[in-house]
Amino acid sequence: MTAFLAVAGLTYVYLTLQLYHLGERRKAVENELTSLRTQNDVASAQIAALTSRSALQRRLKEGYLKMIPISEANIVRLTIPPRSPDEDTIQPVANPSAAR
Amino acid sequence: MNPNSRSRCVLVCAAFIGLFSIFSFRLIYLQAIKHDEYAGLAAEKHVYKQIIYAERGTILDANSEVLAHNIPVETVVADATHLSNPEAIVGPVSNELGIPSRQLAEKLNSGRRYIVIKREVPEHTANALREKLRAGNLRGIYFEHDATRIYPNGSMLCHVIGFTDFDHHGIQGVEASMEEYLHGQDGYRFIEHNRAGQEIVPYRGQERAPRDGYQIHLTVDLGLQNIVENEIDAAMQQYSPQKATIILMRPQTGEILAMANRPHFDLNLRSEAKPEQMKNRAIIDMMEPGSTFKIVAAAAALNERKLRPDSEVFCENGLWKFGGAALHDHRSFSYLSVRDILIKSSNIGAAKLALSVGEQKFYEYIRRFGFGERTGIELPGEINGLIRPPQSWSKISITRIPMGHEIGVTPLQMTVAMATIANGGKLIVPRIVKSITTSEGTTISSLSPVVLRQVISPEIAREIGDALRGVVSDAGTAAAAAVPGFTIAGKTGTAQKVDPRGGYEEGKYVVSFAGYLPADHPEFVGLVVLDDAHTSKPELNYGGLVAGPIFARLAEKAARYLDLEPHEEIRKAIPVERVEKKVPAERIHKTASAERIALTNASRH
Numbered sequence: 001m002t003a004f005l006a007v008a009g010l011t012y013v014y015l016t017l018q019l020y021h022l023g024e025r026r027k028a029v030e031n032e033l034t035s036l037r038t039q040n041d042v043a044s045a046q047i048a049a050l051t052s053r054s055a056l057q058r059r060l061k062e063g064y065l066k067m068i069p070i071s072e073a074n075i076v077r078l079t080i081p082p083r084s085p086d087e088d089t090i091q092p093v094a095n096p097s098a099a100r
Numbered sequence: 101m102n103p104n105s106r107s108r109c110v111l112v113c114a115a116f117i118g119l120f121s122i123f124s125f126r127l128i129y130l131q132a133i134k135h136d137e138y139a140g141l142a143a144e145k146h147v148y149k150q151i152i153y154a155e156r157g158t159i160l161d162a163n164s165e166v167l168a169h170n171i172p173v174e175t176v177v178a179d180a181t182h183l184s185n186p187e188a189i190v191g192p193v194s195n196e197l198g199i200p201s202r203q204l205a206e207k208l209n210s211g212r213r214y215i216v217i218k219r220e221v222p223e224h225t226a227n228a229l230r231e232k233l234r235a236g237n238l239r240g241i242y243f244e245h246d247a248t249r250i251y252p253n254g255s256m257l258c259h260v261i262g263f264t265d266f267d268h269h270g271i272q273g274v275e276a277s278m279e280e281y282l283h284g285q286d287g288y289r290f291i292e293h294n295r296a297g298q299e300i301v302p303y304r305g306q307e308r309a310p311r312d313g314y315q316i317h318l319t320v321d322l323g324l325q326n327i328v329e330n331e332i333d334a335a336m337q338q339y340s341p342q343k344a345t346i347i348l349m350r351p352q353t354g355e356i357l358a359m360a361n362r363p364h365f366d367l368n369l370r371s372e373a374k375p376e377q378m379k380n381r382a383i384i385d386m387m388e389p390g391s392t393f394k395i396v397a398a399a400a401a402l403n404e405r406k407l408r409p410d411s412e413v414f415c416e417n418g419l420w421k422f423g424g425a426a427l428h429d430h431r432s433f434s435y436l437s438v439r440d441i442l443i444k445s446s447n448i449g450a451a452k453l454a455l456s457v458g459e460q461k462f463y464e465y466i467r468r469f470g471f472g473e474r475t476g477i478e479l480p481g482e483i484n485g486l487i488r489p490p491q492s493w494s495k496i497s498i499t500r501i502p503m504g505h506e507i508g509v510t511p512l513q514m515t516v517a518m519a520t521i522a523n524g525g526k527l528i529v530p531r532i533v534k535s536i537t538t539s540e541g542t543t544i545s546s547l548s549p550v551v552l553r554q555v556i557s558p559e560i561a562r563e564i565g566d567a568l569r570g571v572v573s574d575a576g577t578a579a580a581a582a583v584p585g586f587t588i589a590g591k592t593g594t595a596q597k598v599d600p601r602g603g604y605e606e607g608k609y610v611v612s613f614a615g616y617l618p619a620d621h622p623e624f625v626g627l628v629v630l631d632d633a634h635t636s637k638p639e640l641n642y643g644g645l646v647a648g649p650i651f652a653r654l655a656e657k658a659a660r661y662l663d664l665e666p667h668e669e670i671r672k673a674i675p676v677e678r679v680e681k682k683v684p685a686e687r688i689h690k691t692a693s694a695e696r697i698a699l700t701n702a703s704r705h
Contacts, residue, residue, distance in 0.1 A: 023301025038223055042223055054254050054256055
């Protein structure tokens with residue numbers, strides 16, 4: 001009985017220490033995660049700033065980027081035939097964002 | 101054992117039993133009866149409610165380009181009770197944060213316990229300071245996570261996006277109107293600290309995760325916005341107006357595609373902006389619209405079947421005395437059809453159109469076009485404009501209001517009115533918010549177009565649209581607003597500027613052009629307004645000569661951006677060989693101008 005109580009007591013102490021230890025590890029992992037999230041957010045903000053339209057426009061003006069407008073003669077437009085609702089064949093598709 | 105010893109033993113035992121009984125009762129009293137009270141007191145000492153802040157939602161354009169989002173920063177604070185050596189701390193903190201040493205020392209010795217040293221410290225600066233403090237074994241300085249709002253596009257779309265205050269609450273633009281969705285919901289966690297102030301993780305209590313703010317997707321297309329911003333900047337440079345506004349709107353859905361005002365400000369440097377720069381003039385500035393308003397008079401007369409588009413109206417040869425006051429036209433006209441009244445922009449003709457329907461009916465049409473009430477766009481601070489009821493009109497009001505005087509409208513109201521013509525007579529609510537989604541992309545709300553009312557019949561809208569095409573012909577007042585390859589419908593406006601002290605300011609005008617393209621199947625409606633433009637000669641300060649060409653340039657670029665197909669004539673007019681022969685840019689430009697005139701003439705007839 002005494003031995004059982006002693007083992008139970010020791011196990012309780014050991015598990016309690018483990019609980020604290022795991023708690024510390026959990027906190028460390030949480031801090032690391034927060035730090036990584038912060039770094040990610042900072043990087044995202046930098047990407048957004050560097051790829052923003054204003055930034056690209058500025059670089060275009062500074063001559064870092066070179067863009068030439070496409071002349072009308074170089075644009076090829078494909079006329080998509082109107083689709084019949086009962087046609088059960090593969091239909092041509094158009095990019096909806098370009099076809100606004 | 102003798103009786104005395106036994107009785108002493110019993111006494112001692114009884115004393116012990118009594119003593120332990122008292123202890124037991126006390127223990128039961130404390131642990132059972134008073135448990136909640138003392139547990140509460142203990143919790144007050146050691147348990148803290150830690151707030152887990154929700155991240156504010158981002159604002160995106162129609163193509164998910166970022167317009168506003170957050171960047172993590174730190175707030176550096178000091179706990180005066182933990183400052184072991186304030187003098188030693190001043191040096192590194194002052195160096196890293198760029199605060200004068202004296203000012204920092206004064207803060208640290210202020211006698212308060214919680215001292216905010218600096219807000220919005222960038223992460224890398226905070227990390228560098230953290231390292232220095234650790235190396236010097238200095239205690240008492242803490243870092244609190246925070247976030248600040250950044251706007252990657254600076255001044256672009258500044259009046260629409262708006263900004264937040266120190267507490268991350270929106271105070272202007274979409275930031276303010278969508279505050280409820282952008283703000284999110286903070287979470288919390290109950291934690292216990294040890295004596296060193298560190299959290300005891302196993303003792304964590306109740307916890308609620310934060311809900312980040314929703315993402316707001318605007319209807320604005322940054323590609324079109326960029327075109328508009330460039331054109332308004334060019335206009336500011338060329339004409340130096342006091343104020344300018346350009347709006348692009350999709351008439352079928354009410355989506356605002358672009359909106360720009362000048363003066364403007366950089367959202368990232370908002371503390372330096374002046375109040376005048378922060379006004380979204382498209383919705384909070386009233387103007388007398390001038391002749392663009394004639395579409396209302398024409399719509400009323402035609403829709404009430406008082407006149408037909410080809411009905412002729414006598415325009416008094418340029419001078420008409422009505423109600424004891426003279427009304428002039430810019431040129432002498434005898435008889436003009438209703439269509440030609442719009443094309444030639446006859447003030448007398450427009451006045452007679454309004455007279456044909458009467459004051460009350462004309463007022464009803466003004467209101468039906470949405471003037472005198474907020475459009476309902478999701479932007480804060482929109483005004484109603486000023487439309488007086490017929491009871492307070494003077495004798496001559498019926499002749500002045502049709503030409504856009506004696507009323508106050510916002511540029512957005514004028515755009516919506518033109519969109520009504522473009523949209524077959526349907527008045528649609530303009531929208532700036534396209535959808536609301538979670539940060540994971542799940543749609544919370546997707547806003548559908550709202551048609552308020554059918555203002556005029558589709559046939560009458562088409563008739564007016566046909567007349568407005570003529571405005572952009574050589575016979576009209578805005579030949580310079582023509583765009584090669586596209587048919588445009590539009591109306592010019594030139595209104596003398598109202599003097600705040602009464603009357604009108606001599607030589608100062610608000611010039612405007614409202615139009616849509618292509619005239620048959622409008623993809624967008626645009627409005628260009630310049631307040632007090634400075635032209636080389638005063639006689640050049642007209643809507644058709646100032647605002648018209650600006651509209652033409654931006655419409656041409658917008659049509660190319662939206663990949664609208666030009667008419668067959670213009671495509672045939674540009675021979676492939678010309679490009680292959682590499683004609684100098686200047687010559688191409690001149691050829692294009694010549695084609696523009698030819699095409700304009702062709703489309704007129």
